[in-house]
Amino acid sequence: MEAMSTQRVVAVAAVTAMTMVSIGGYCIYSLIQDKLEQHHKSVLKSIQPKKRTVRPKLVILVRHGESEGNCDHTLYRTKPDNQIGLTEKGIEQSVAAGKRIKKIVGDRKVTFIISPFDRTFQTFQNIMKAGFNAKQYSFDPRIREQEFGNLQDSDHGLLREQQKTVGRFYYRFPTGESGADVYDRAHQFWESLMRMKSTNDDEPAEVVIIVTHGLTMRLLLMQLFHWTPHTFHTVWNADNCNLYCLSKCDKAQSGYVFDHNHGDYLKSSSLMEVTFVNGEKKQLCLQEYLSIPAPREENIESICQMLHEQHPSDVIDPQQIKSIISISPSSQRFQRMAEFTKQVPIEAEISRQTSAHDTNW
Numbered sequence: 097m098e099a100m101s102t103q104r105v106v107a108v109a110a111v112t113a114m115t116m117v118s119i120g121g122y123c124i125y126s127l128i129q130d131k132l133e134q135h136h137k138s139v140l141k142s143i144q145p146k147k148r149t150v151r152p153k154l155v156i157l158v159r160h161g162e163s164e165g166n167c168d169h170t171l172y173r174t175k176p177d178n179q180i181g182l183t184e185k186g187i188e189q190s191v192a193a194g195k196r197i198k199k200i201v202g203d204r205k206v207t208f209i210i211s212p213f214d215r216t217f218q219t220f221q222n223i224m225k226a227g228f229n230a231k232q233y234s235f236d237p238r239i240r241e242q243e244f245g246n247l248q249d250s251d252h253g254l255l256r257e258q259q260k261t262v263g264r265f266y267y268r269f270p271t272g273e274s275g276a277d278v279y280d281r282a283h284q285f286w287e288s289l290m291r292m293k294s295t296n297d298d299e300p301a302e303v304v305i306i307v308t309h310g311l312t313m314r315l316l317l318m319q320l321f322h323w324t325p326h327t328f329h330t331v332w333n334a335d336n337c338n339l340y341c342l343s344k345c346d347k348a349q350s351g352y353v354f355d356h357n358h359g360d361y362l363k364s365s366s367l368m369e370v371t372f373v374n375g376e377k378k379q380l381c382l383q384e385y386l387s388i389p390a391p392r393e394e395n396i397e398s399i400c401q402m403l404h405e406q407h408p409s410d411v412i413d414p415q416q417i418k419s420i421i422s423i424s425p426s427s428q429r430f431q432r433m434a435e436f437t438k439q440v441p442i443e444a445e446i447s448r449q450t451s452a453h454d455t456n457w
Contacts, residue, residue, distance in 0.1 A: 151290055151351065152207075153302040156200070156359070157313045157340040158193060160211075160219040161186030166336065177241060178213045182222075186215070189337040190222030197305065197339065198226040200358045207301040208233035209289075211240045211308045219337070220307045231301045238285040239316075241309040245272030264311070265325040275311065275328075282312055283319040290351070310334045317362070320350050326393055330385040332363040362386065370403065370411065371419045380407050396420065 165171050165180045172180075182190065206228050210220050212235040220233065259267040268274035292300050306316075310333040317340070318328045334340070341359030342352040354362065364385040371377050383406055388398050400414035411417065 150292055150300055151344055152292070152300070152304040153344045154201070154304070154355075155289075155342040155352065156197060156303065156305045157316060157334075157342070158197070158219070158223070158305060158307045159310050159313055159334040159336055159338050160213075160215045160307065161189040161193070161222070162336045163215040165215075172244060177244060181214045182218045186336060187218070187222055190219040191225055193219070193337040193339065194223035194226035197223060198228065200339075200341065201228070201303045201305075203229055204303050205229050205231050205299075205301040206303040206305055207231050208305050208307065209236050209239065210234070210306075211312070212237055213240055213309075216307045216309070223305075223307070236285060238281040239306060239308040239312050242275065242278045242311050243269070243273040245269040263325070263329060265328055275315065278312060279315045279319060282315040286316060286319060313340060320352065322350070324391075324393065327364075327386070330364045330366045332365070334360070366422060368403075369421045370417055371421070372416050373418045374416070378410050380410060382406065 161182045162185045163180050163182055164175075165177070166186075167183060208220055208230060210216050210233060217235075224230070255269060259269075261267075263275075265275035265279070268277070289304065308316075313334050314328065314331055317323070317331075320342075323331075338360045339358075340362060341355035343355045344351065345353045356362075364383075366382045366385045367379065368382055369377055369379050380403055382399065382403055384402070385392065388395050388402070399420060400411075400417050403417070403420075404411040404414040
C-alpha cells in the first residue's frame, strides 16, 4: 500500500513539473513574441515618414471675375447659380489677376482650392494661364456661394430689401441660407485648412490660393479675426478678382496678418447719426472702421476722435459729441451701417445691422 501511495505522489509530482515547464515555456514564448512585435512596430515607425501639421505661409483669397449674374440679376430666376459663368470682362479680370498673383508667389509651390461653381472654376482656369508651380488643385463645396434658394417665382427686389432690414449676416433667403449658415461652413473649412498634414518626403505647398465668392471671403475673415456681426456689416464686399493676402505670423492671435503691400486693401465704413450737446444732429460716414481697436463697439473715444479727424468742419470738438447712433444705409454706394448707441458717460448698445454694398448676386 505504501509503495502504491509513493508511486502516486511521484506521478503527480512529475505531471506538475511537466505542466510548470510547459507554462514556463509558453510564457517565455509569449514574451519573445511580444518583443518581436514591438521591434517590428519600431522598425515600421522608423521607416515611415513622420506627419506634422503645417500652416501655409501665405493664403490668398480671390473673388471670381465679373459673372453673368453680376450684370443681370434676373438671370438667377432662369439659370442655376452654380452654372452662371464669367463675362468677357470677367475673363480679362481673371487673366490679369493671374499675372498679379504670379508676381506675388514667384516660383513657390502653390495649392489651389476652388469653389465648385462655374464662375470660380473659370476664374481659376484663366489665373493658371500665368504659369504656376501648382502641386494640386481641389474643389471644396464649403467655400461655395451663399445659397439664395429657388428664385424662379421670387421678387428679387423685395428679398434684397428684406435683407437690408435684417442684415446680411442674419437674413435667410426662403429655401436658402443666411450669412450665419455660410459662416459655419467657412469656419469648418478654415479649421481643416489649418490642420493640413505633411511628411518629410512630401512638403505641402507654402502658398494656398482660395478662389471663391465675395461674401464667403468676408466670412472667412470674420471667423479668422473674430469679428462681431456688427463689424462684419461695416466691411465692404470685395470687387471682382480682388485679392486679400494673409501672411503667416506666429505672434498674431489669429496666426495671420493682412499683407496690404501685395493684396487689396480691406475697406470698411459706418454711416452714423451724431448728436451734439447743443442738440444739433449730423449724418457722417466713419471710414476705416476696422482700424478702431477692439472691442470696436465699446471704443467710443476712438470713434469720436476719428470722426473729428475725418470731418473736422463738422466735428470741431469731439468732446461736444453727446451720442452716436448708426442709421439706415443711404442710397450712396459702398456705405455700411453699424448700429450702436453711445451716450456720455460711456455706454454702448448694439442693435440691428444692415449692409448697403453687397454685390454677390
